[in-house]
Every structure is written in C-alpha cells, then in structure tokens.
Amino acid sequence: MPRRRLGFIVNPVAGIGGSVGLKGSDGVETQQRALALGAEPRAGERAAAALKPLLHMADAIDLLAAAGQMGEAVARRVGFRPRVVPVPAAGGATTAEDTRQAALAMRDAGADLVLFAGGDGTARDVCRAVGTDLPVLGIPAGVKIHSAVYAVTPVLAGSLAAEYLRGGGARLREAEVVDLDEEWYRRGQTVTALHGYLMVPHRAGAVQGRKVPTPPGENAQAQAIAAAVAEQMEPGRVYALGPGTTTRAVAEHLGLPKTLVGVDLITREELLAADVGERQILAVQERRPLGIIITPIGGQGFLLGRGNQQISPRVLRRVGREHLLVICPAAKLAALQGRPLLMDTGDPEVDGRLAGYLEVITGYRERAVYRVVGGEPDENPEPEAT
Amino acid sequence: MKPIAPKPLPRRFHQARWDEPIIFELSRPGRRGVLLPPVGEEIRREVGDPVGELPDALRRTLPPALPEVSQNQVLRHYARLSQETLGVDLNIDVGQGTCTMKYSPKVNEQLVRAPGLTELHPRQDESTVQGILEVMHRLEEMLCEISGMDRVTLQPAAGSAAIYANVCMIRACQAARGQSHRDQAITTIFSHPSNAAAARVAGYEVITLYPDADGYPDPGALRAAVSERTAALLVTNPEDTGIFNPRIAEFVRVVHEAGGLCAYDQANANGILGITRAREAGFDLCHFNLHKTFSTPHGCGGPAAGACGVTAELAPFLPVPTVECQDGQFRLDYDRPQSIGKVRPFYGVAPNLVRAYAWIMSLGAEGLRRVAETAVLNNNYLLDRVLRIRGVSAPYAPGRRRIEQVRYSWEQLARETGVHTEDLEIRAADYGMHYWTSHHPFVVPEPMTLEPTESYSREDLDEYAAVLGRMSDEAYADPEIVRTAPHNSTVHRTHPEPFDDPEQWAVTWRAYLRKTGQKRG
Numbered sequence: 001m002p003r004r005r006l007g008f009i010v011n012p013v014a015g016i017g018g019s020v021g022l023k024g025s026d027g028v029e030t031q032q033r034a035l036a037l038g039a040e041p042r043a044g045e046r047a048a049a050a051l052k053p054l055l056h057m058a059d060a061i062d063l064l065a066a067a068g069q070m071g072e073a074v075a076r077r078v079g080f081r082p083r084v085v086p087v088p089a090a091g092g093a094t095t096a097e098d099t100r101q102a103a104l105a106m107r108d109a110g111a112d113l114v115l116f117a118g119g120d121g122t123a124r125d126v127c128r129a130v131g132t133d134l135p136v137l138g139i140p141a142g143v144k145i146h147s148a149v150y151a152v153t154p155v156l157a158g159s160l161a162a163e164y165l166r167g168g169g170a171r172l173r174e175a176e177v178v179d180l181d182e183e184w185y186r187r188g189q190t191v192t193a194l195h196g197y198l199m200v201p202h203r204a205g206a207v208q209g210r211k212v213p214t215p216p217g218e219n220a221q222a223q224a225i226a227a228a229v230a231e232q233m234e235p236g237r238v239y240a241l242g243p244g245t246t247t248r249a250v251a252e253h254l255g256l257p258k259t260l261v262g263v264d265l266i267t268r269e270e271l272l273a274a275d276v277g278e279r280q281i282l283a284v285q286e287r288r289p290l291g292i293i294i295t296p297i298g299g300q301g302f303l304l305g306r307g308n309q310q311i312s313p314r315v316l317r318r319v320g321r322e323h324l325l326v327i328c329p330a331a332k333l334a335a336l337q338g339r340p341l342l343m344d345t346g347d348p349e350v351d352g353r354l355a356g357y358l359e360v361i362t363g364y365r366e367r368a369v370y371r372v373v374g375g376e377p378d379e380n381p382e383p384e385a386t
Numbered sequence: 387m388k389p390i391a392p393k394p395l396p397r398r399f400h401q402a403r404w405d406e407p408i409i410f411e412l413s414r415p416g417r418r419g420v421l422l423p424p425v426g427e428e429i430r431r432e433v434g435d436p437v438g439e440l441p442d443a444l445r446r447t448l449p450p451a452l453p454e455v456s457q458n459q460v461l462r463h464y465a466r467l468s469q470e471t472l473g474v475d476l477n478i479d480v481g482q483g484t485c486t487m488k489y490s491p492k493v494n495e496q497l498v499r500a501p502g503l504t505e506l507h508p509r510q511d512e513s514t515v516q517g518i519l520e521v522m523h524r525l526e527e528m529l530c531e532i533s534g535m536d537r538v539t540l541q542p543a544a545g546s547a548a549i550y551a552n553v554c555m556i557r558a559c560q561a562a563r564g565q566s567h568r569d570q571a572i573t574t575i576f577s578h579p580s581n582a583a584a585a586r587v588a589g590y591e592v593i594t595l596y597p598d599a600d601g602y603p604d605p606g607a608l609r610a611a612v613s614e615r616t617a618a619l620l621v622t623n624p625e626d627t628g629i630f631n632p633r634i635a636e637f638v639r640v641v642h643e644a645g646g647l648c649a650y651d652q653a654n655a656n657g658i659l660g661i662t663r664a665r666e667a668g669f670d671l672c673h674f675n676l677h678k679t680f681s682t683p684h685g686c687g688g689p690a691a692g693a694c695g696v697t698a699e700l701a702p703f704l705p706v707p708t709v710e711c712q713d714g715q716f717r718l719d720y721d722r723p724q725s726i727g728k729v730r731p732f733y734g735v736a737p738n739l740v741r742a743y744a745w746i747m748s749l750g751a752e753g754l755r756r757v758a759e760t761a762v763l764n765n766n767y768l769l770d771r772v773l774r775i776r777g778v779s780a781p782y783a784p785g786r787r788r789i790e791q792v793r794y795s796w797e798q799l800a801r802e803t804g805v806h807t808e809d810l811e812i813r814a815a816d817y818g819m820h821y822w823t824s825h826h827p828f829v830v831p832e833p834m835t836l837e838p839t840e841s842y843s844r845e846d847l848d849e850y851a852a853v854l855g856r857m858s859d860e861a862y863a864d865p866e867i868v869r870t871a872p873h874n875s876t877v878h879r880t881h882p883e884p885f886d887d888p889e890q891w892a893v894t895w896r897a898y899l900r901k902t903g904q905k906r907g
Contacts, residue, residue, distance in 0.1 A: 155801065155804045160804075334828070334829040359593075366582075368593065369611040371607065
C-alpha cells in the first residue's frame with residue numbers, strides 16, 4: 001500500500017456542554033460554564049477510539065495531527081508519532097478558528113483524508129475552511145450530531161477511514177452539514193440551517209451480493225428522480241426548489257443553476273430567483289401558481305423545518321398537497337429504518353394538514369408511500385451512518 | 387488403545403489452494419485427450435464424407451480456439467477446482483438465506499438421467515411423449531392443490547419469469563375488463579425486488595410500501611396508495627425478513643375493493659406448505675420457484691423452473707400451450723384466444739419438473755406439511771442460538787418468531803468492533819462455512835440472512851452457530867484477524883469496485899485477452 005496522509009483534528013471541548021444539560025458547546029462562555037458545572041471533556045477519549053483501528057497500519061500512514069489538545073496529544077497516547085500541524089491556540093483555549101486553520105493546513109499539506117472529532121459546530125468549521133476540496137470524516141463527539149458527515153460510532157469512523165486509505169470499498173459522497181442555532185435551541189426553539197456539504201467516504205451497499213446487479217448509485221437515482229419530476233412539473237407554474245443534492249439534480253436536468261444550501265424559484269425553462277427568502281416566495285405566490293419540490297435534509301429525515309425554513313407555514317398554507325413534490329432516493333428512505341419523515345414548520349396546523357401518508361418520488365415511475373409526522377424527533381437520534 | 391481425541395467446534399478446517407491456472411493457459415498445440423484412429427478404408431467407402439455435404443456457410447475456416455489438453459490434465463484441473471469451492475454438498479449451507487438451499491435427494495438426479503427423459507425432444511409428436519405430459523399434468527394438479535388455485539402453468543423458465551408472466555396476465559385481464567387505464571403496481575420493500583422489476587418491465591409505475599413501526603407491511607400506507615390507477619398488488623409473504631404478514635387477507639381486500647388484482651410471490655413456500663394457501667388469502671395469482679421449495683437445483687447452478695397458479699377467472703390468459711387431458715390422452719393446447727402467448731420456447735424445463743414431481747410424490751401431503759414444520763422449527767431454533775451471540779440482533783418485529791428465515795443484523799458488532807458483515811462472510815470460509823451477503827433490498831444494516839430449511843439437523847445448526855459465535859469472539863478480541871481473512875481458504879479477498887465497471891469484466895477467455903491487450907493465444 002502506498003503511504004497515505006491522514007489529518008487528525010480534535011475539538012477538545014466538543015460535547016462538553018451535553019453532560020451538564022447545556023444543549024451544546026458553542027462559544028467560550030458556554031464551555032467555561034460547562035466546566036464550572038463539572039463537565040468532563042470526552043472528545044479526546046472518543047477520538048482515541050477512532051484512531052485505534054488505524055494503529056495496525058501506522059507504518060503506512062503519515063499522521064498530521066493538530067498541535068496539543070487538538071489532536072497531537074491523543075495521537076501520541078494511542079501510539080502514533082504524528083507530524084504536528086501548528087494551531088494558533090495550542091496550549092490555551094481553542095476556538096473555531098483553530099479548527100479552520102488546522103483543516104486548511106492539512107489540505108495544503110496534501111492530506112488524503114482528515115478525521116475530525118466534534119459535533120455539528122465543528123463540521124461547520126471544517127466545511128467553511130475546505131468545503132468539498134478534500135475528503136473528511138467526522139468522529140461523533142459533540143452534543144449535536146445532525147450532520148450526515150459523522151460515522152455512527154468512533155470505532156466505525158476509524159475502520160471506515162482505514163478502509164478508505166487502503167483503497168478498499170469506501171467511496172466518496174457529498175454529505176450535509178446542518179446545525180442548530182444553539183442560542184435559539186436553549187430558548188426552546190429549533191432553528192436549523194443547512195450550511196453546506198463535505199466529501200465523506202461511505203460504504204453503503206458495499207456488501208451487496210452478486211445475485212442482483214449493484215443498485216444504481218445515488219447520482220443515478222437522483223437523475224432518475226429528476227427526470228420524473230421534470231415530467232410532472234406543470235408549464236407556467238413556478239416551483240420553489242428546496243436545498244439538497246437531490247433537488248440539485250432536478251436543476252441540472254433542466255439545465256438550470258442551483259443554490260445548494262438555499263431555495264431557488266424556477267420554472268421548467270428558467271431560474272427566476274436564486275437563494276430566496278420567505279418574502280420573495282410569498283410575493284411570487286401573489287402573481288402565479290406555486291409548487292414546491294423538496295427532499296429530506298440531514299440523516300433524521302426532516303422534510304420541512306430544517307434547513308428549508310424559507311418554505312414557511314404561510315407559503316405552505318397556500319400550496320395544495322398535489323403541488324408538493326417530495327423527492328428522495330430509496331436508499332435514503334431505507335436508512336430511516338422505519339422512522340417516519342418529520343416536519344417541524346413551527347405551525348402545528350400546517351404540520352397537521354400535511355401529516356399522514358405522502359407519495360415520495362423515488363425514481364422514474366417509482367414512488368413510495370411513506371409516513372410523515374409533525375414535531376420533534378426522538379431524543380438523541382442517530383445520524384445517518386456513513 | 388487410546389480413544390481418538392474429540393474434534394473441536396468450529397472444526398480446524400483448511401481448504402486446498404492449488405493455484406490452478408485457467409484451462410486455456412494449460413493448452414499446448416496438438417495435445418489431445420483422446421487420439422482417434424484413422425478411419426478405415428471400408429468405413430470411408432460406406433459412409434462417404436458426411437462433413438463434405440455441409441453448406442459452405444456452416445463450415446469453419448479456422449478450427450475453434452479450444453484448449454488442447456490431455457485426459458489426466460483435464461481430470462486434475464477440475465478435481466482441483468472442485469476442492470477450491472464450498473458447494474452445497476460440502477458445507478452446512480444455511481448461510482444463503484432467501485435462496486432456500488435445501489438438500490436435494492440424489493435419487494432424483496438418477497431419475498432425470500434416465501434415457502427415457504434425456505432422449506426426449508421437444509419437437510416429438512404428442513403421441514410419443516404421453517409420459518412426460520402426464521408428469522406435467524399431474525404436477526400442475528398437485529401445485530393447484532398446494533396453492534388452492536384453479537390452474538397452473540409450468541412454462542416459465544424461472545421464478546422471475548413466472549412473476550413476469552403473472553404481470554402479463556394481470557395486464558391482459560385488466561384490458562379485457564376495459565380497465566387499461568390502471569397503470570400502477572403496488573409492492574412492499576421486503577418483497578422480492580423481481581416483483582417491482584417485472585411490473586416496471588411491463589410498463590407499470592411501481593409504488594413501494596415501507597414497514598410500519600412493528601416491522602409489518604403498513605396497511606395505512608396501502609390504503610393511501612390504492613386508487614383507480616391500481617392494477618395490482620405484488621407481494622411476498624412471509625417477507626424476506628422471515629416475518630409473516632398476518633393482515634394479508636386485509637391487504638388483498640383493500641386492493642380488490644379498489645379494482646386491482648393480487649399476485650402472491652410464493653417463490654419460497656418452504657415455511658407454509660400445507661399450512662396456508664394463496665387461495666385462502668384471496669389472491670388471484672401466485673407463483674412458485676420449483677428450485678426453492680420443490681428441491682430442484684438452484685437456478686444459478688443450472689436451468690430453473692417456475693410455475694404460475696391462477697384462479698378460473700385468470701385462466702383464459704395463461705401462456706400457450708397448456709397441457710390438457712381428454713379421455714386419458716394428453717395434449718398441448720395452443721387454441722386459447724385470450725392467452726398472453728408464449729413466455730419461453732416449448733413447455734417448461736422437463737428435468738426440473740420431473741425432480742419436483744418425484745420430490746412431492748416421495749413426501750405426500752403429510753410429508754409436505756412436515757417439511758414446513760421442520761423448516762420453521764429449525765429456523766426458530768437457530769434464531770434462539772444466534773441471538774445469544776454478542777453483537778447480533780434480529781431487527782423488525784422484536785420478540786416475534788419468524789417463519790422460514792431471519793434477516794439478522796450485525797450492526798452492534800460493527801459499531802463496537804469495526805468488523806462488517808462482509809468481513810464475516812470471508813472469515814466464515816476459513817471455517818468451511820458458506821455465508822452469503824446478498825440482501826436485496828439493502829435496508830437492514832450489516833445484514834446476515836440465515837435459512838436452515840428442513841434439511842439440516844440440530845447438530846448441523848449448532849455447528850453453524852458455533853462458527854458465528856467464534857467469529858464474534860474474534861471481532862471483539864482481535865478484529866484484525868477477521869478483517870484480514872481469509873487465512874485458511876483458497877482465494878484472497880476480492881475488491882468489489884471492478885464489478886461495477888464493465889470495462890473490467892471478461893466473461894470469456896477471448897474477452898480477457900482483448901481487454902488486457904494480449905494477443906489471442
């Protein structure tokens with residue numbers, strides 16, 4: 001095996017707020033409060049658990065670890081001899097800027113993959129620094145794990161990283177980075193945004209046997225869905241096209257540009273307005289019939305109310321159910337393992353009107369009938385396995 | 387004398403590794419297995435030159451590029467290859483769930499090698515093939531009894547071909563009713579995907595239902611899915627999870643009330659033989675894979691055989707020909723104006739029909755029911771054994787018993803050790819066990835599907851469970867042992883990526899030489 005470069009970043013304060021009920025760890029103030037309440041940092045321990053499955057191939061890996069508590073210390077404890085990537089805060093309190101600097105330095109040093117331990121906030125920082133420029137994989141250590149960039153457990157993060165570096169069955173895909181606004185969350189309100197995408201290795205379907213051909217990849221599925229949607233779009237109707245890679249495939253099929261993390265207004269022929277807010281959608285609704293095309297955001301199956309709040313209750317109230325086109329690759333529905341799709345528009349009446357069984361377009365002339373419910377998901381739901 | 391030391395479980399298996407070349411690589415110009423003497427002058431005079439009478443278009447200008455090898459080389463080659471496989475007769479083959487790898491009695495193989503069968507030709511006159519037509523006719527009647535249906539055809543070449551024939555009959559029936567606008571077929575995610583595929587090929591839009599919170603097909607979703615566009619319900623029961631849908635009659639009723647027809651995928655009827663029938667649940671059509679339930683060899687290893695059963699209302703649409711009996715004489719009836727036509731050349735795969743007939747006759751009605759009871763008992767015994775192993779679970783319908791198979795999940799093992807189900811697949815071969823990882827649709831994480839059938843003894847199932855338990859122990863103690871397997875087996879690990887790239891496939895030697903840029907040998 002050729003030598004591989006693996007970046008390693010630990011957000012040492014990730015998850016610190018969770019054990020003392022602070023619903024997050026964003027901001028130095030929160031972290032200090034958590035420590036005062038007796039919180040114990042656990043990110044290092046989880047990051048160590050992820051490194052262990054890589055130890056047997058340590059000779060073939062150049063480990064680039066962020067300095068001090070941000071990776072180096074954990075790597076040494078596990079038994080690696082890392083090359084140290086300096087970060088401004090080494091020794092003192094770490095900040096989001098340290099994560100970003102470390103990720104950029106690893107990209108510039110030619111890392112094949114970066115493992116980072118943290119939560120949704122950490123994923124946001126990594127995303128802002130490197131976007132989809134280099135493959136990364138999250139070790140779940142934070143309080144909030146809604147982003148699809150995290151492996152289910154630290155051990156799985158490590159073994160998936162090993163598989164990817166060996167050149168085994170793991171492939172790359174774009175996975176969503178979503179994050180709650182913690183300030184609002186502490187006040188009891190859920191305001192989530194889709195912040196972007198990271199390139200992460202995944203191994204879904206790697207074990208599909210040879211009795212049947214390999215199911216089409218997510219891209220092919222998205223293209224089939226896009227073809228079905230294009231046929232169903234009515235001439236003259238304006239569509240609010242929600243965020244996501246599946247909705248992006250619809251725009252690509254129509255030959256239109258797409259705001260990956262925002263809502264665009266389109267017709268079958270043209271892009272009317274990019275990255276619009278609720279007000280612009282309502283304004284269009286005044287003049288022309290509106291349809292909505294959305295796909296679930298994040299691993300929990302949120303159809304509305306997470307990352308696409310622009311499609312608000314006021315907008316939804318004026319759109320007939322038959323003009324709400326829900327699209328989702330079958331593999332993503334299957335990954336919910338029987339859990340319903342979720343809505344949290346903030347208006348129980350709108351949630352109630354849409355709740356029940358929805359037709360979901362899963363391919364060309366393929367649909368599923370799937371349950372959708374309103375409200376909050378279960379406590380500590382698991383992120384989508386990568 | 388001392389007694390022989392007892393053999394431990396799992397056994398200390400080590401497979402042969404011969405490094406055997408491909409037979410084309412063994413070829414040397416002029417080498418032969420049999421040297422034929424020159425044709426004598428007298429014979430030549432008598433026979434003339436039979437090849438000389440062939441038209442030019444049928445003559446080769448170059449001899450075929452076959453491997454040139456000696457007799458003992460051929461024997462060695464294939465004997466070695468046979469030692470490098472883990473076939474159904476070599477291992478406890480319960481690890482290929484959904485495929486129903488039951489043991490097929492060897493006496494039936496003797497029957498199909500009898501000259502009375504091997505020398506039949508499909509173009510023979512009906513009067514000279516009364517025996518095989520009688521076997522077919524009686525087998526159809528037995529399958530009618532087993533399914534409760536009014537008519538059966540044995541023409542489809544395999545299970546999926548039978549599903550497709552059923553969909554074609556549904557389409558023809560709806561057309562005859564003036565209902566051709568019905569363009570949707572409903573199935574469930576845990577029904578065999580051939581149902582969705584056959585409906586798509588026949589032009590239907592497919593609607594898939596997902597399980598409810600208890601793991602059963604969701605009747606609420608079905609009610610939301612049916613409409614005036616519903617042509618058909620195509621479902622497996624029990625599903626590939628081993629879970630039997632107890633509300634199946636309600637499913638059929640909902641679809642009938644919406645004007646659709648219902649087809650029961652009984653490809654694998656191993657858990658319900660003599661216990662429940664398609665007819666009692668109200669189905670209009672059903673199909674069997676004879677190679678699953680009725681002990682003909684599995685289709686992937688040779689020609690398969692499928693059977694469709696239909697109610698009297700659907701019978702006019704059956705493929706032609708049908709086998710009819712009049713005054714003790716059997717004949718093939720092509721004069722069926724509403725028939726969907728032919729679904730394969732001639733009529734059925736005769737050797738498999740004889741095997742299925744012999745198997746059913748040797749068991750009788752009581753025996754068939756005992757097959758199902760034994761298969762279900764074996765499966766639930768193995769379920770109990772497997773659930774004692776660390777890291778494995780049986781998702782959906784927790785705490786409930788299963789019918790003939792279980793789709794397990796090693797999700798916990800993977801989370802805790804990083805060892806995946808396909809690592810276990812390869813490690814199992816180190817213990818001489820077959821463990822397969824085809825679980826379409828790919829929904830249950832880290833899946834393992836075990837199906838013991840009626841063929842295996844309690845000792846066999848204990849041995850299989852012991853291998854699974856050992857692999858779990860290894861994964862927790864030293865996952866690298868499992869991850870780097872195989873250690874005692876014939877071949878190294880394969881990488882799946884080339885399977886998705888046709889440029890990296892070569893299914894013939896000639897294609898291999900061409901795609902690797904070598905000259906043709």
